[in-house]
Amino acid sequence: MDRLSSLTAFLRSAESGSFTDAARQLGLTPSGVAKAIGRLEARIGVRLFHRNTRSISLTPEGEQFFGRSKKILEQLAAAEDELSQSLVKPHGRLRVSFPLSGMRSMPEMSRFMNQFPDVELDLDFSDRLVDIVEEGFDVAVRTGDIRDSTLMTRVLGSFGHNIVGTEAYFELHGLPTRPSDLRLHRCLYHRYPSTGRLSPWKLVDDDQTDFHVPAFATASTLEPLLHLTLEGTGISYLPSYLISTLIEEHRLVTVLDRFTNDIGKFRANTNRH
Template sequence: MTSGSLASNGNGTLLTHAPPTTESLSGMVAFVRAAESGSFVAAGRALGLSASAVGKSVMRLEAKLGVQLLNPTTRRIGLTHEGARFFARCKRILADLEDAESELFHSTSSPRGRLKISAPSLGARLLLPHVPEFRRRFPDIDLDIDFSDRLVEVTQEGYDAVIRTGRLADSQLLARPLARYGPVIVGSPAYFAGHGEPGTPADLEGHACIRFRSPGNGRIEPWRFAESDHSFAIEPRAALTFNDMEAVVAASISGLGLACVPDFVAKSALESGLLRAVLVEHTRMEGTFQILWPPSRHETPRLRAFIDHLAVRLGGSPAHEMRFQAA
């Protein structure tokens, strides 16, 4: 009832009632337990209170309502007519409250719900091998992953987190490193059988090279190498050029030439023997994948589960988190 509402005490007398209070709720619990057990002593035992405290709580509730709820004249506490009606309503209210508490507890203790993630196009090669295990561990989490090189507005577009490389100009995001990566020069065993292997980056002039053109800016990516104290890039003559990294890898597997691709993109082909890496001593790790997310006082369990899973599987430090600094 709202403040100032009217109710009858069953005898035709109209009473005004204040809004329900915490004391009303505790009195309701005491009343229900006493009515169920038929004893203030038993109710007190169940609630961890004295029989006197239970009785006084019920009396305060009766005084507030202006009606007698319990009839303690018999050997066992009984319900008055008004008490029986009120008891049925109180049971439903307390059951609903318990259901609400249980639902909230499980929603925060057991990861569940939808996660919207943005990742770069090449991120599929990095993430997808680890999705099956994540789904087995957390079947109640629904993953919605957008593989795109577009730089999304994390909070404005409703993303829970983004996976990116390099530095983003957003100092409000938290970040955690997931995996380091670098370029690898690869070719098929058939290609090497027919053309030999380059010994240095300069030897690439005598090889067929498959180049990658960025679909975002249209530029052909240079091939990056490193010496002990510096890095450098070369642009070998292109026998083939594709704007799709999967096509670059497939062409190299087919024996059409050498390719320079991120190591995680070639990982499965290297492990299966379809490709072989060369010039390894001239390349090094130069980039880091990070997962970034908006800071929140109550980080959802589903986001925490996703971040921890990727960090562990991809080699990121579980303990390392930092506020992302603007470039």
């Protein structure tokens, strides 16, 4: 037995007044408990028990050792419970990068904070590519596929896209009935800030070929496009999570739904190491 096991055997024997009862509690033999306590006494140089053929009792030194030993094991058990609870209950600082459109996930963040009050959230909102390791992020939530093999990714959900505009806009410019009609419309594009490329409107015409839509204006984030669309300046190709409420409120109208062919994914990206 190691020292902790010997100490446990001593306490069980002192509490029960019997090596046999202590052995039963510990799943050992009485002789094994007696030998462990004998080694403990030899190590500390003090006799802990009075022994006879029928019972055992603590010596004065054993009484003193019992009080100290019991307190040590209670503190050890409390430390184990505390550590176990800390592993079960999330706590500490969590630094998360969201795209700018992630502002709309604040209700979920509020529920998270109420559920895990010991977690300190540090939220960053940006559409740029972030370096998770260098910038100290725990998680980066983004849409689309990742190309960095050092990252682990988990799909959080999916979303579609819609071409939207206001009723006033379509009354003025007409309602497109097929993708080729968009050449006559003011199409507002999202431009990726990291590459400068335009995010394509993924439309499929009746002949099943991708269709390119000319740009009337571009913006590096989605929020300005949504604002311009709501003002009736043009029409936009926007993710459903950004516009679903506005569609339900009849502030925006969708067109060409049967020609849209784009399912995006929310991904939580973390460092693999």
